[in-house]
Amino acid sequence: MKLDGKRLSALFPAAVVAEEAQPALLLDELYPEERAQIARAVDKRRAEYATVRVLARKAIRRLGVAAAPIVNGEDRSPAWPEGVVGSITHTKGYCGVVAAKSSDVRSLGADVEGAEAAREEIWKHICTETEHAWITGLAEDDRGQVVKRIFSAKEAFYKAQYPLTRQYLGFHDVEMQLDLDGGHFEVQLQRDSGEFATGARFEGRVVVGDGLVISALTIE
Ligand SMILES: CC(C)(COP(=O)(O)OP(=O)(O)OC[C@H]1O[C@@H](n2cnc3c(N)ncnc32)[C@H](O)[C@@H]1OP(=O)(O)O)[C@@H](O)C(=O)NCCC(=O)NCCS
Structure with a gap:
């Protein structure tokens, strides 16, 4: 690598x-x-x-x-x-x-994780109900890996928002939409966080390669 x-x-x-x-x-x-x-x-x-x-x-x-x-x-x-x-x-x-x-x-968030699938026991901690319903509609072999991408993308968003808001956010405080082919994601706040109101949307990228999931989010 x-x-x-x-x-x-x-x-x-x-x-x-x-x-x-x-x-x-x-x-x-x-x-x-x-x-x-x-x-x-x-x-x-x-x-x-x-x-x-x-x-x-x-x-x-x-x-x-x-x-x-x-x-x-x-x-x-x-x-x-x-x-x-x-x-x-x-x-x-x-x-x-x-x-x-x-x-x-204004702010940057980067997150890198090993690309191995997330264990099924933790899917519900990482995913909202809507995300979980989407995951269960995917091919069984892909689900854990997609959850890992959601996890990493949420961490990248968290790191970008934190310096601006100083707010802790849990994994269910944001909801993701992930374009699996293009590697783009959109994250939407499910609660207010500092200057950002419920419903605010942020765009990022998440790619997989060389055994890594790499996520990136910029607040301009
Ligand atoms: C802070 C956190 C995101 C770090 O992610 P991680 O996968 O555990 O670790 P990483 O190696 O990717 O990142 C660690 C680095 O993040 C940075 N970091 C820690 N807390 C941070 C914060 N609140 N804001 C921005 N960066 C932070 C640090 O520089 C740290 O490295 P260092 O200790 O060597 O300086 C994670 O530990 C955490 O607390 N997550 C809970 C909140 C969350 O992710 N919510 C998701 C929904 S928004």
């Missing part, structure tokens, strides 16, 4: 830069306040945390912005440097970051 950021950046507008890499224990690259956040973490977590920060600084430099620490708040959301918006994701063997100038886009 080639990790050059192109697959990720292809799902976002041109103003967005993307970086990808395999996780590595790049602890020397961290600022002291970042290192402090993972002092008691296991190596897997430290590697993911450090790698995405190295990638984020690469992306930020490409935007012409000076490198700075990216520390997570108590709500676990990352604080991006002034003038930058971004999103971070990691899964087994994969780290990815997207970033853009806040003068170009």
Whole structure:
């Protein structure tokens, strides 16, 4: 699998830069306040945390912005440097970051998951009743994989909306429409969230390849 950021950046507008890499224990690259956040973490977590920060600084430099620490708040959301918006994701063997100038886009959400099917026990936690009814109409072999795409797309939306609203949203607080062939999705809010009212719609992309589900959502 080639990790050059192109697959990720292809799902976002041109103003967005993307970086990808395999996780590595790049602890020397961290600022002291970042290192402090993972002092008691296991190596897997430290590697993911450090790698995405190295990638984020690469992306930020490409935007012409000076490198700075990216520390997570108590709500676990990352604080991006002034003038930058971004999103971070990691899964087994994969780290990815997207970033853009806040003068170009308002917020970004990226999510990458292993492409294996979601277990049937969790379908109802992820899907609304309407989504679940749609899933059960699909070919049996496809259902779990489609639920995984819904899961990832909802997480990408969550990461994009959170910096603007500071609101927690559950999986049933949004409803998706997924175009399985084109890889586009539309998510519709089922409750108010900050500036966004019930019924607000947002568009994103979700693609599957190289064993990964990759989701992207931009709020412009
Ligand atoms: C925050 C969350 C979306 C992260 O997704 P995940 O698949 O567990 O993990 P990922 O590797 O893709 O993303 C982790 C990164 O997300 C970022 N993140 C965490 N909380 C965030 C938030 N509230 N907003 C934006 N980004 C956030 C962090 O940078 C984190 O990486 P880091 O800790 O190394 O800095 C997930 O843990 C969560 O809390 N989900 C519940 C809410 C939800 O998804 N609702 C769906 C319906 S809208």
